[in-house]
Amino acid sequence: MAGLKTFDAFPKTEEQYKKKSTKGGLTSLLTYLFLLFIAWTEFGEYFGGYIDQQYVVDSQVRDTVQINMDIYVNTKCDWLQINVRDQTMDRKLVLEELQLEEMPFFIPYDTKVNDINEIITPELDEILGEAIPAEFREKLDTRSFFDESDPNKAHLPEFNGCHVFGSIPVNRVSGELQITAKSLGYVASRKAPLEELKFNHVINEFSFGDFYPYIDNPLDNTAQFNQDEPLTTYVYYTSVVPTLFKKLGAEVDTNQYSVNDYRYLYKDVAAKGDKMPGIFFKYNFEPLSIVVSDVRLSFIQFLVRLVAICSFLVYCASWIFTLLDMALITIMGPKWSLRYQPDDKTKGILDR
Amino acid sequence: MKRSTLLSLDAFAKTEEDVRVRTRAGGLITLSCILTTLFLLVNEWGQFNSVVTRPQLVVDRDRHAKLELNMDVTFPSMPCDLVNLDIMDDSGEMQLDILDAGFTMSRLNSEGRPVGDATELHVGGNGDGTAPVNNDPNYCGPCYGAKDQSQNENLAQEEKVCCQDCDAVRSAYLEAGWAFFDGKNIEQCEREGYVSKINEHLNEGCRIKGSAQINRIQGNLHFAPGKPYQNAYGHFHDTSLYDKTSNLNFNHIINHLSFGKPIQSHSKLLGNDKRHGGAVVATSPLDGRQVFPDRNTHFHQFSYFAKIVPTRYEYLDNVVIETAQFSATFHSRPLAGGRDKDHPNTLHVRGGIPGMFVFFEMSPLKVINKEQHGQTWSGFILNCITSIGGVLAVGTVMDKLFYKAQRSIWGKKSQ
Numbered sequence: 001m002a003g004l005k006t007f008d009a010f011p012k013t014e015e016q017y018k019k020k021s022t023k024g025g026l027t028s029l030l031t032y033l034f035l036l037f038i039a040w041t042e043f044g045e046y047f048g049g050y051i052d053q054q055y056v057v058d059s060q061v062r063d064t065v066q067i068n069m070d071i072y073v074n075t076k077c078d079w080l081q082i083n084v085r086d087q088t089m090d091r092k093l094v095l096e097e098l099q100l101e102e103m104p105f106f107i108p109y110d111t112k113v114n115d116i117n118e119i120i121t122p123e124l125d126e127i128l129g130e131a132i133p134a135e136f137r138e139k140l141d142t143r144s145f146f147d148e149s150d151p152n153k154a155h156l157p158e159f160n161g162c163h164v165f166g167s168i169p170v171n172r173v174s175g176e177l178q179i180t181a182k183s184l185g186y187v188a189s190r191k192a193p194l195e196e197l198k199f200n201h202v203i204n205e206f207s208f209g210d211f212y213p214y215i216d217n218p219l220d221n222t223a224q225f226n227q228d229e230p231l232t233t234y235v236y237y238t239s240v241v242p243t244l245f246k247k248l249g250a251e252v253d254t255n256q257y258s259v260n261d262y263r264y265l266y267k268d269v270a271a272k273g274d275k276m277p278g279i280f281f282k283y284n285f286e287p288l289s290i291v292v293s294d295v296r297l298s299f300i301q302f303l304v305r306l307v308a309i310c311s312f313l314v315y316c317a318s319w320i321f322t323l324l325d326m327a328l329i330t331i332m333g334p335k336w337s338l339r340y341q342p343d344d345k346t347k348g349i350l351d352r
Numbered sequence: 353m354k355r356s357t358l359l360s361l362d363a364f365a366k367t368e369e370d371v372r373v374r375t376r377a378g379g380l381i382t383l384s385c386i387l388t389t390l391f392l393l394v395n396e397w398g399q400f401n402s403v404v405t406r407p408q409l410v411v412d413r414d415r416h417a418k419l420e421l422n423m424d425v426t427f428p429s430m431p432c433d434l435v436n437l438d439i440m441d442d443s444g445e446m447q448l449d450i451l452d453a454g455f456t457m458s459r460l461n462s463e464g465r466p467v468g469d470a471t472e473l474h475v476g477g478n479g480d481g482t483a484p485v486n487n488d489p490n491y492c493g494p495c496y497g498a499k500d501q502s503q504n505e506n507l508a509q510e511e512k513v514c515c516q517d518c519d520a521v522r523s524a525y526l527e528a529g530w531a532f533f534d535g536k537n538i539e540q541c542e543r544e545g546y547v548s549k550i551n552e553h554l555n556e557g558c559r560i561k562g563s564a565q566i567n568r569i570q571g572n573l574h575f576a577p578g579k580p581y582q583n584a585y586g587h588f589h590d591t592s593l594y595d596k597t598s599n600l601n602f603n604h605i606i607n608h609l610s611f612g613k614p615i616q617s618h619s620k621l622l623g624n625d626k627r628h629g630g631a632v633v634a635t636s637p638l639d640g641r642q643v644f645p646d647r648n649t650h651f652h653q654f655s656y657f658a659k660i661v662p663t664r665y666e667y668l669d670n671v672v673i674e675t676a677q678f679s680a681t682f683h684s685r686p687l688a689g690g691r692d693k694d695h696p697n698t699l700h701v702r703g704g705i706p707g708m709f710v711f712f713e714m715s716p717l718k719v720i721n722k723e724q725h726g727q728t729w730s731g732f733i734l735n736c737i738t739s740i741g742g743v744l745a746v747g748t749v750m751d752k753l754f755y756k757a758q759r760s761i762w763g764k765k766s767q
Contacts, residue, residue, distance in 0.1 A: 054407060055407060055409060055719070056407075056634065057634040057661050057663075057677035057678065057679050057719070058634070058637075058679040059634040059637040059679070060637070061637055061638060061641065061656075061680045061681070061682055062680075062681055062682075063681065063682050063683065087657060087711070088655060088657075088683045088685065088701075089701035090683075090685065090698050090699065090700055090701060091698070091699045091701070092697060092698045092699075093697045093698070093699065094697070096697045097697055171681065171683055172657075172681040173657045173681050173683070285659070285681075286659075286715075287659035287660070287661050287677075287678065287679040287715050288409075288661060288715070288717065288719075300395075304392060304738065304739055304742050307742035307743075307745060307746050308738040308739070308741055308742035308745075310745070311741055311742055311744070311745025311746070312741065314745065
């Protein structure tokens with residue numbers, strides 16, 4: 001067992017042979033404080049991880065995707081017709097799956113009018129905080145909120161709008177969501193009078209995939225309003241990019257989209273007959289998905305890194321201390337040494 | 353330079369050996385430090401040798417080049433004699449009835465077992481010359497009204513309008529837009545045994561395997577029944593025999609479907625999906641897909657919409673594979689159109705050809721998956737030094753703690 005001593009690569013020096021000084025102690029204290037600070041930031045970095053972005057081709061064979069919408073249209077619900085046409089040539093009767101409520105048309109406060117939001121990729125933590133799934137409420141009879149038998153009808157609002165909301169599954173191929181009026185583009189039993197149609201609108205929510213109402217999309221809280229030309233064709237071209245956010249086991253599967261918007265005046269295109277007045281959302285799904293994930297080092301790697309940084313700092317501090325001490329002794333003399341200042345306690349017998 | 357000056361510059365001051373204390377605890381700590389260092393160095397070496405694939409996005413510049421299409425599809429309720437493959441794209445290029453070139457077809461019995469190849473009889477094919485012909489040199493086969501033969505009496509033998517074999521009659525019917533069915537009562541077809549063979553095979557299935565070249569633009573490929581023909585109104589197939597045989601359908605198993613060079617061809621990749629982060633899956637996401645709806649799908653169209661992303665794999669051994677990944681969407685509809693129980697609020701379009709369609713379009717972006725070492729040489733050396741330094745630092749601290757603890761507990765001056 002005594003042979004173990006020979007393996008000791010860390011031989012100690014007896015205390016009596018060591019010289020200590022208050023300046024050395026102060027330097028040590030500062031070094032330890034700095035080490036604590038570094039360790040704290042390293043721990044923060046370890047727990048925070050770093051953001052890694054990858055792009056993958058979706059290997060899952062999908063059939064449908066959900067469109068979530070909440071729109072105010074400046075036309076009575078009776079005259080609206082909503083369809084989806086896509087690459088498969090199917091016509092989806094969306095009107096049967098959405099909720100339509102009569103309402104007095106208005107543009108809510110804080111809505112961007114005749115403009116769309118800046119398109120930004122949200123932060124990972126922001127998404128995880130806002131990814132609260134929800135469902136649309138049931139349809140309400142909005143007219144029942146007002147007493148229509150009241151002789152004083154002056155204060156009754158005019159129900160000149162329609163609140164269209166709900167989630168609809170559509171084929172996951174390029175297509176178009178069409179909000180038009182009855183008999184425009186499709187055969188209908190009733191014909192909507194052109195003078196009663198206005199396609200001014202407010203988009204409160206327009207998103208693809210699972211419905212997360214708190215996640216902002218480029219078209220959320222935007223409006224298009226043209227008082228002079230109510231019969232306008234509004235077209236939105238959207239390109240959808242599936243995006244998966246991952247952090248600490250939590251996964252949020254969303255769909256970002258970029259958008260361009262165009263408008264055509266009915267009087268300009270009526271002769272051609274190829275553009276109906278209405279609101280049209282053209283969508284296209286990109287094959288590449290973005291995977292935004294929070295990545296962190298393994299614990300062993302982190303420990304090795306932390307120890308290496310701390311030991312390097314201690315080593316650097318001791319070197320700086322030694323070199324500074326040598327410099328002071330060389331330039332200003334031994335009495336300026338940081339390492340050893342003689343006092344009564346440390347004086348030898350012959351020095352007293 | 354004076355020796356004393358050099359001495360004063362020595363930052364690595366040593367302590368005399370006779371005032372240094374060595375302990376057993378120090379020895380144990382040293383041994384554990386050596387073992388820990390070895391473990392960490394082996395770990396670093398493993399990480400240095402690990403191979404990672406880093407994806408990179410670029411704009412695809414190879415738009416002019418052709419793209420390989422590889423497939424292996426089984427139709428359990430569709431005889432090889434009737435099935436046809438056409439490839440069409442937006443440039444107007446058509447590859448009609450291409451199963452005779454680059455594809456092998458295996459006939460399957462009702463249990464799905466192979467019963468022989470299908471080269472001897474294929475409705476879309478042009479015959480292989482083995483069928484018995486009429487040996488009379490003056491023989492001019494009738495076209496049964498599909499072609500005008502009224503002037504034949506006044507013409508020389510080589511100028512006569514004739515249908516010498518079953519395939520010629522079928523082509524004449526196709527040009528006239530007539531339904532050919534199974535060729536019954538057509539002398540040439542009866543003589544060649546075509547009628548009996550095709551009726552014998554009507555309860556069989558077919559497995560089609562092979563490859564073709566497609567242009568890198570939007571288009572579609574489709575398996576459909578009967579011989580294809582083109583006219584001013586569009587692209588059609590003679591589905592007459594299919595229409596009257598109600599047990600036929602395009603229920604299918606996609607054993608393999610990919611675009612570009614198969615990634616599995618690289619020996620390293622076999623069974624090594626982890627290394628590519630699942631990229632192998634995305635080159636053929638439809639593999640193993642079985643479509644057998646629980647309803648009559650005789651008049652039914654199955655569609656896949658594939659968005660192709662050109663992909664290059666660059667390996668460490670300088671092997672480069674140009675291939676493609678794709679994402680797919682599936683859709684099916686009855687040819688009768690209207691609503692169905694699966695989609696109550698959807699009006700399916702009416703008409704079309706029964707079959708299996710793959711609509712493809714190309715992405716302008718290209719993914720380059722590049723193999724790299726997990727670390728560079730300099731990174732590896734730096735990490736090794738870091739590991740050694742870190743372990744020594746921890747060892748020093750632990751040794752000091754042990755030494756001080758021993759001294760304070762047992763009051764030992766030395767050990």
